[in-house]
Amino acid sequence: MFYREAGQYKSTYSADMAVFPLKQDRIGIAVILLLAFVGVPLIGNDFFTTTVMIPFLVFSLAAIGLNILTGYTGLISLGTAAFMGVGAYACYKMTTLFPGVNIIVLILLSGLFSAAIGVLFGLPSLRIKGFYLAVATLAAQFFLQWAFVRVPWLFNYNASGAIEVPLRTVFGVPVTGATATPETRYFVCLCLVVVLTWFASNIVHGRLGRSWMAVRDMDIAAELMGIKLLNAKLTAFAVSSFFCGVAGAMMIFLWYGGGEAADVFNIRLSFNILFMVIIGGLGSLIGSFFGAAFIASLPTILKFGLPAIGIPLAGATAEHVTFMLVGALIIVFLIVEPHGLARLWQIGKQKLRTWPFPY
Amino acid sequence: MTDIAARPAPRLFANPWIKAALITAAIVLAAIVGARLDGSGTLYKIVIDPFQQMVSAPDLLAQTIWEGLVSGVLYALIALGFVLIFKASGVFNFAQGIMVVFSALTLVGLYEMGVPAFLAVILTLGVMFLLAVTIERVVLRPLVNQPDIILFMATFGITYFLIGFGESVFGGNPKRMITEQLYLPSGSIDLKILGGLVSLQKIDIAAAIIASIMIAALGLFFQYTRIGRALRAVADSHKAALSVGISLNQIWVIVWFTAGIVALITGIMWGARSDVSFALEIVALKALPVLILGGFTSIPGAIIGGLIIGIGEKMGEFYWGPLIGGGIESWLAYFIALGFLLFRPQGLFGDKIIERI
Numbered sequence: 001m002f003y004r005e006a007g008q009y010k011s012t013y014s015a016d017m018a019v020f021p022l023k024q025d026r027i028g029i030a031v032i033l034l035l036a037f038v039g040v041p042l043i044g045n046d047f048f049t050t051t052v053m054i055p056f057l058v059f060s061l062a063a064i065g066l067n068i069l070t071g072y073t074g075l076i077s078l079g080t081a082a083f084m085g086v087g088a089y090a091c092y093k094m095t096t097l098f099p100g101v102n103i104i105v106l107i108l109l110s111g112l113f114s115a116a117i118g119v120l121f122g123l124p125s126l127r128i129k130g131f132y133l134a135v136a137t138l139a140a141q142f143f144l145q146w147a148f149v150r151v152p153w154l155f156n157y158n159a160s161g162a163i164e165v166p167l168r169t170v171f172g173v174p175v176t177g178a179t180a181t182p183e184t185r186y187f188v189c190l191c192l193v194v195v196l197t198w199f200a201s202n203i204v205h206g207r208l209g210r211s212w213m214a215v216r217d218m219d220i221a222a223e224l225m226g227i228k229l230l231n232a233k234l235t236a237f238a239v240s241s242f243f244c245g246v247a248g249a250m251m252i253f254l255w256y257g258g259g260e261a262a263d264v265f266n267i268r269l270s271f272n273i274l275f276m277v278i279i280g281g282l283g284s285l286i287g288s289f290f291g292a293a294f295i296a297s298l299p300t301i302l303k304f305g306l307p308a309i310g311i312p313l314a315g316a317t318a319e320h321v322t323f324m325l326v327g328a329l330i331i332v333f334l335i336v337e338p339h340g341l342a343r344l345w346q347i348g349k350q351k352l353r354t355w356p357f358p359y
Numbered sequence: 360m361t362d363i364a365a366r367p368a369p370r371l372f373a374n375p376w377i378k379a380a381l382i383t384a385a386i387v388l389a390a391i392v393g394a395r396l397d398g399s400g401t402l403y404k405i406v407i408d409p410f411q412q413m414v415s416a417p418d419l420l421a422q423t424i425w426e427g428l429v430s431g432v433l434y435a436l437i438a439l440g441f442v443l444i445f446k447a448s449g450v451f452n453f454a455q456g457i458m459v460v461f462s463a464l465t466l467v468g469l470y471e472m473g474v475p476a477f478l479a480v481i482l483t484l485g486v487m488f489l490l491a492v493t494i495e496r497v498v499l500r501p502l503v504n505q506p507d508i509i510l511f512m513a514t515f516g517i518t519y520f521l522i523g524f525g526e527s528v529f530g531g532n533p534k535r536m537i538t539e540q541l542y543l544p545s546g547s548i549d550l551k552i553l554g555g556l557v558s559l560q561k562i563d564i565a566a567a568i569i570a571s572i573m574i575a576a577l578g579l580f581f582q583y584t585r586i587g588r589a590l591r592a593v594a595d596s597h598k599a600a601l602s603v604g605i606s607l608n609q610i611w612v613i614v615w616f617t618a619g620i621v622a623l624i625t626g627i628m629w630g631a632r633s634d635v636s637f638a639l640e641i642v643a644l645k646a647l648p649v650l651i652l653g654g655f656t657s658i659p660g661a662i663i664g665g666l667i668i669g670i671g672e673k674m675g676e677f678y679w680g681p682l683i684g685g686g687i688e689s690w691l692a693y694f695i696a697l698g699f700l701l702f703r704p705q706g707l708f709g710d711k712i713i714e715r716i
Contacts, residue, residue: 076508124697127704131451131511131655135647136700139693146689220714267644271515278512323523330516335501338509 003352019201036190041183049182050255052297057189058251059296063276063288064200065243070274071283072204073236074216075125075133079140080244080273085265086114086144087245088252089154092163096156103168103175104188107249114245115238117144122237126230129219141267148265165258176253185254192250196243201285203239212236213283279333281340290341298326379702409678421557423677424670429563431669432570433632436625437646438653438661439574440618445655446594447614448499450510454517456643458619461521462487463626463635467537468529476540480623487619495611503607522637536630543631566628573624574662577617581658586613594656648696654709664696664707671695 003024010016020026040053066080090113094106121140128136148154155161167177174180175188203209211232214222223229248265256264272295280291302322337344351358413420440455465486469479498513539545544561581587592600593610601607629639649668653660675691705711 070508124701128700129704131507132651132700132704132706135651136693136697138644138647139690139697142690142693146686150683150686275512275515278508282508317527320523320527324520324527325523327516327519327521327523330519331498331513334505334509334513334516335498338502338505 003349003355005353019205033194036194037187041186046182049186051300053186054182054189054255055296056293057186057193058247058255059273059276059292060289061193061196061250062244062247062273063280063292064197064285065240065247066273067277067280067283067285067288068200068204068212068243069236069240070277071281071287072209072216073212073233073240074219075122075233075236076131076274077137077240078134078267078270078274079121079137079144081248081265081267081269082141082144083114083118083241083244084248084251084269085148086117086241087111087248088163088265089148090114090245091249091253092165093154093156095166095168099166099168102170103253104170104192107192107246107253110249111242111245114248115242118237118241118244119234122234122241125233125237138267141270145266163252163258165253165256176257178257180257189250189254192246196246197285200239200243204285208232208235208239216283275330279330279340281342284340284342286345287340287342290345294341298322298329302326412678418557419677423673425557425559425563427670427673428666429560429566429669430673431666432567433625433629433665434646434649434669435662435665436570436573436621436628437643438649438665439577439658440621440625441646441650442653442655442658442661443577443618443621444614447590448593448611449507449597450499450514451507451655452618453511453514454521455618455622456640456646457518457521457525457637458487458490458622459626459629459643460635460637460639461490461525461626462619462623463536463630463639464525464529464534466623466627467534467630467635470537470540471534476537479537480541483623484620487623488616491612491615491619494615495608499611500608522640526637533634533636534630536627536635541627543627545631560632562628562631566631569624569628573621574658577621577658586610590614645692648692651706652696652699654706656710657706657708660706660708668692668695 003022005022008021008023010021015021020029040049044053062080062084065083066077069075069077087107087110090110091106094101094110095103098106117140121137124136125133149161152161155163158164165176167179168175170188173184175184204212211222211227212235214225214227215229215232215236219229222232251264252258276291276295277288278291279294280289281287299322302325303318437455437459440458441452444450444452444455462483466479466483469482470476474482494517498517499510502510502513543565547558547560548564550557550559581591589600589605589610590613592603592605593607597607600610626635626639633639645668646665649661649664652668653662653664672688672692672695675695676688680687699707703709
C-alpha cells in the first residue's frame with residue numbers, strides 16, 4: 001500500500017541507474033542508518049553493543065569481502081580467516097612502529113597488506129578452478145596460520161605470543177585498549193562498515209564489478225569479450241582481501257581487544273564466513289549483512305533464547321545442541337531458499353509492491 | 360593444401376610433462392650452482408645437507424618413508440570416500456572426515472554398552488546405512504539440480520549436525536579403539552636393516568593390507584557387478600543414467616553407504632593409532648590436498664596421491680622442517696599438491712576438464 005513505484009518518474013539516466021531507485025527504499029536506508037547511528041547507542045546497553053552489534057558489523061565486513069570473491073567473481077575461497085589475520089597482524093605491527101598515527105587510518109592501511117598477500121595466493125586461480133581452487137586456498141589458510149605462531153617478529157617477540165592491543169586515542173577519545181568504551185568502538189566500527197559498504201557498492205556496480213560478474217558467469221566467454229582474466233581475478237582477490245583484512249584488524253582491535261590471534265583466525269572462522277555468504281545470498285551486498293546477522297547471532301539466540309521458552313540446557317549439552325541446530329538450520333535454509341536470504345528479501349519486496357491487491 | 364608457413368610451429372612447452380621436466384631440471388641445476396657459490400650458507404643446508412643425511416643414515420630414511428607411507432594410506436582411505444561420492448553424485452562431500460569419526464565413535468560406544476565386538480561392527484554398519492538413507496532423503500533429494508556449492512554447503516550442515524549429535528550421544532571425551540577385541544595385532548616388528556633399526560607397527564602393516572584388500576574389492580565391485588556398472592553410468596551422466604532406467608536415489612544411498620563402510624574401516628585404523636575423538640576432524644582436512652593431487656574423480660589417484668602426500672610430508676618435516684622452525688606438516692601437503700596442480704589443473708589422474716562456450 002505504501003511501497004509503490006507508481007508516480008515516481010525518472011527524468012535522467014543517473015536517476016534511472018540509481019542503486020535505490022525507489023523513494024521508499026531511500027527512506028528505508030535513511031531510517032536504518034539513523035537507527036544504527038542514534039538508536040542503538042541510545043537504547044542498547046553495553047552487553048548488547050559488545051556481544052551483538054560489534055560482532056555483527058565485523059562479520060558483515062568480512063562477508064562482503066568474501067562475497068566479492070565468491071559471489072561476484074565465482075572463486076571459492078576457504079582462506080578468509082587467514083587474510084583477516086594478516087590485517088590484524090599488519091595493524092599491530094604498524095601501530096607499534098608508528099604509535100602516533102591515527103589508529104583508524106592504520107586499520108584501513110592494514111587492509112592493503114592483506115590485499116598484497118591475497119594477490120599472491122590468488123595467483124593459482126588463473127590455472128585452477130572450482131573446488132580445486134577452494135582446496136588450494138586452504139594452503140593460504142594453513143600456511144599463514146602457521147606463520148602467525150612461528151614468526152615471532154609478527155607479535156613483537158612477546159612472551160605470550162598474542163597481540164596486545166595498546167591504548168590509542170583519536171581526538172582525545174580512547175578508541176582501542178582497555179579504557180575504550182563500547183559505544184566508541186561501536187561508532188568506529190559502524191563508520192568503517194558504512195564507508196566501506198558504500199565503496200563496495202560502487203565497485204560492484206561499476207566497470208570492475210561487471211567484469212567480475214562476466215568472469216563468474218563464464219570465464220572463457222569473458223576472455224573472448226576482451227576482459228583480461230589476470231586483471232579481473234587478481235583485483236577480485238585484492239579487493240576481497242582488503243575488506244577481509246580491515247575486518248580482521250577491527251576484530252582484534254575493536255572487538256576482542258587482543259588475544260591469541262592464531263587461535264582466532266582458524267579454519268572454522270573461514271567456514272563460518274562462507275556460511276554467511278551462502279546463507280545471505282551469493283552476489284548480494286545486503287545478503288552479506290543478513291548472513292552475518294543470522295550466523296553471528298544464532299549461537300547467542302540459542303544460548304539465551306532456548307531457556308527463555310522453557311527448554312533448559314546445561315553447559316556442555318547446550319554446545320552440542322547448538323551445533324546440531326546450526327547444522328540442521330543450514331540444511332533447512334539451503335532447501336527452502338538456495339539463493340539465500342537476499343532472495344527472500346526480494347520476494348518480500350515484490351509481494352509488498354502489490355499488497356493488498358495482488359491481481 | 361595449406362600453406363606450410365600458416366601452420367603454427369610445434370611448441371616444445373605444449374606437453375606438460377616436458378615442461379615439468381625442464382623446470383625441475385632448471386631448479387636442480389640452479390640449486391647445485393647456487394650451493395657451489397656459497398658452500399656453508401643457507402643454500403647448502405637446504406639443497407645438500409638433507410640428502411647427505413639421507414645417504415649417511417639410510418635406516419632413518421627408511422623409517423621416515425615407512426611412516427609417510429602409513430599416514431599416506433590413511434589419507435588415501437579418507438580421500439577414497441570423497442572420490443566415491445564425488446564420482447557418483449558430483450557432491451563434494453565435506454562430511455567424509457566426520458563420518459570417519461562418527462562411525463568409529465558409534466563402534467566404540469556400542470562396545471562400551473556391552474555389545475560384543477563383532478556384533479557392534481555389524482550394528483555400526485546398520486547405523487551407517489541409516490545415515491546414508493537419511494542423508495539421501497533429507498538432504499540430497501530436495502537439493503537435486505542445485506549448484507555444486509549449495510550441495511557442498513549442505514554437507515557442511517551434515518558435518519555440524521553429526522558433530523553435535525555424536526558429542527551429545529557419546530560424550531566429548533576421547534575413547535580407546537577396541538583393537539584387541541577385533542583381533543587386530545598390536546606391538547611392533549623391529550627390522551635390523553641398513554645398519555640400523557627400523558621399527559614397523561603391526562597395526563600399520565594390517566592397515567596397509569586391509570586398505571589394499573578394500574581397494575581391490577571396490578575395484579572389482581565397480582568393474583564387474585550390476586550395481587557397479589550403474590554407479591559408473593551415473594558418474595558419467597545423470598541424465599543418461601536416468602533415461603536407461605537407473606534409479607538415482609537408490610544409487611545415491613548405495614554410494615553413501617559404501618562411503619560409510621570406507622569411513623568405518625578408516626575410523627578403526629585411525630582410532631587404533633590414536634584416540635577416537637573429534638580431533639580427528641582436523642586430520643581429515645589432510646585428505647583434501649590428496650584429493651586435488653590425485654583428481655576428484657579417480658580412485659587410483661586417491662591412492663597414489665595419498666602416498667605422495669604422506670611420504671612428501673614426513674620427509675619434508677623430518678629433513679627440511681627444522682630449518683624454518685618445524686611444524687610445517689600443517690601446510691606442506693597443500694603446497695606439494697599446489698605444485699602438481701600448476702602443471703595439471705585437474706589433478707594427476709582426474710578427468711580432463713573440457714570447457715565450451
